[in-house]
Amino acid sequence: MSANKVNVDLQRERAKCDFNTEELTNFLDWGVKYTEKRRNLEQKVLSVKGLLDDTPEEYMSHKEKYENSIRKSVLFYKTLHSMEDENMSIDEKTRINFRNIVTSAVFKDNSPLMLHNSMFIPTIMGQGTDEQKAYWMKRAKNMEIIGTYAQTELGHGTFIRGLETQATYDPDTEELVLHSPALSSYKWWPGGLAHTANYCVVMARLYIKGKSHGIHPFMVQIRDEETHMPLPGIKLGEIGAKLGFNTVNNGFLGFENHRIPRDRMLMKNAQVLKDGTFVAGSNSKLTYGTMVFVRVIIVNSMANMLAKAVTIAVRYSAIRRQSQPKPNEPEPQILDYVTQQHKLFIAIASSHAFYINAMWLWEIYYSVTSQLAGGNLDNLPELHALACCLKPLSTIDATTMIEKCRLACGGHGYMLSANLAQTYGLATAAYTYEGENTVLLLQAARSLVKAWGGHVKGQPLKGTMAYLAENPTVKVWDGSVDGIIQSFKVVAIRKLSSVVKILKEYEKSGLSPEDAWNKASVFLTAVSEAHGRAVLLSVYKSETDKRAAALSPPLRKVLLQMVDLYVTYWALEKVGDMLLSYVPVVGKRASTVRRQFALSWALRLDSGHVSPIAFMSAAAERRQYASITERDVEELQRRYIELLAAIRPNAVGLVDAFDFRDEILNSALGAYDGRAYERLMEEAMKSPLNAEPVNQTFHKYLKPFMRGKL
Ligand SMILES: CCC/C=C/C(=O)SCCNC(=O)CCNC(=O)[C@H](O)C(C)(C)COP(=O)([O-])OP(=O)([O-])OC[C@H]1O[C@@H](n2cnc3c(N)ncnc32)[C@H](O)[C@@H]1OP(=O)([O-])[O-]
């Protein structure tokens, strides 16, 4: 890109940046080697003719969008396959793919083949015997067959044990009979299921001799390999238009006594022998393995989506000028408004935090799956609990912040050509899929409450839950990054011990454990959030510290500023929790004080109005009991504003370092050269309505209407 074509404001921003953006790119990619591999892959894919749309997807009909995305998917996957290195380990491949979002250049939405790679293949790998893997992987990897993962039904998504699709073993023919007994048992949602896949892994309830043996995965051919017609006994279709994912070809599937051979059950964990004997696996939850894998990957995917959105919003904010706060001076760049910095810089920091947490979580995942392969299941519950915390928190934050990025671009952010609305559509889907967020937070709470129960009985706490055994007594608030992270841990301990108490009280009052759980569930999700926040913050800080030592001083400084910003932002967001966490909870009097104190703060912060009595009494007691004061909060606020100011000169450099090519951003507002207005106009001219000066509806309707003849 020649420098003179770049918007002058962006040129100035880039000149101001005081660290090496390439060094940050390498840091985010986990090494120069991975930056090179990623760029190489992008270059190869983007040089394929016909992969990028001339007509924007939004002007196509539903059917055209699908057909176009299939055409592109074929070109896309052919290119990817030509680059595959068979000798690479899964770990290596995943690392390379962590920051590879070249698909965004090809599909503003997503590919109908995405489930083939993201869930079909991982399920064969995780649930198949060696023999099954050898057979199916060869076909799946070469894409001789195209598959998807069919679990959710019309009636049940969350409650897997409630799935109704039946797989009944017939020992006479050594076949399994798949059947959908009711409309609610129809599979509903799987990507690519409607018209794309010819095979799928179906999660169904196994019956042998009238007895249910739980939910298991079955490899089912759904379409003829030659004609692509649905096989007899198989009803297939598309579920219709959605908020996003409109090119993903999500489908429905029903069975009418459809027979498959016995060996189509994926039998790594549990087996059905020829005579109908059922052999259970070591843990029935191993069947849920693909979901754990995808939840882990989602954290990284949220980092990418957020990085994409904030790159668009920061570049646009650097070229957009609006208002005139000082007479006779030029209109400022909107990026100079501190409120704008407040909207955007946290998105950069959050993206860093998610990349770092995602890689950390991936390493745990990789290590636990190796242990599982050796029959050691000890660390599976911890991995499950972690994924159930970090998947929801990363999707909640990314969704909120992507929407903020869109709003930060004013009216132009609302244009589809900005590509922020579609990015939001993709991110918010992850709030629901792969385990609805509330449901996952409650799963994590289940693990936390269980761990607490063990701890109270003297059992040691392991891994990321080990800190729960620490004594949460008041420490003096020092406002340091480590001090704040520590207080987040104290918050989690307090919330956990409190909810356990509440659960006991509810049960004592006569509620069943299930009803007590439901009644306490708002607090339970708050416990998981508190634990998840403590993990996100401390991993972000400790991993950055660890890796920053090898970096140049300017980059190290910027990265630590981002950590500081992230920690300070969350301390302010959760200031009520911070106050609560620093008041001792011993004795009746103290808990009264704690309530008054929290109340007085809540009143001050939420409405600006303070009940004088509550506040005075709390203030008097505060000296005695609390370590965080009004002044500490003001300090935090000032520090936060100073951090925004310190980060401001590097803002464009920080988003440039995400290293997204223009094709990948796919946005009129976010391109490297900052020619947003020209691009908005170019994109507007692609509207089919602009192809003719007068639309036929004028003569047909408007004119007669205006002349009173209609
Ligand atoms: C690209 C987009 C594609 C999208 C695709 C999709 O969405 S695909 C569709 C995606 N769909 C979804 O994601 C559906 C979301 N729903 C679910 O995942 C499950 O139904 C559930 C986890 C909510 C409950 O399951 P349940 O009622 O069977 O279980 P329970 O609550 O009775 O707990 C029993 C014990 O099991 C433990 N345990 C549970 N899971 C795991 C695990 N994975 N690993 C290890 N352990 C696990 C749990 O901790 C507990 O342990 P404890 O305390 O006894 O020691």
Ligand SMILES: Cc1cc2nc3c(=O)[nH]c(=O)nc-3n(C[C@H](O)[C@H](O)[C@H](O)COP(=O)(O)OP(=O)(O)OC[C@H]3O[C@@H](n4cnc5c(N)ncnc54)[C@H](O)[C@@H]3O)c2cc1C
């Ligand atoms: C874009 C997209 C793609 C998808 N792709 C696939 C796919 O490829 N394959 C596939 O099999 N599935 C897929 N799904 C389905 C997805 O996994 C489910 O929608 C998801 O697991 C949520 O389940 P549900 O729809 O049954 O929600 P529900 O469980 O009905 O949730 C509705 C509400 O009830 C609440 N709720 C439910 N249970 C509880 C509880 N125990 N405690 C408290 N609150 C509760 C939830 O919090 C939520 O607020 C996809 C979904 C989407 C949106």
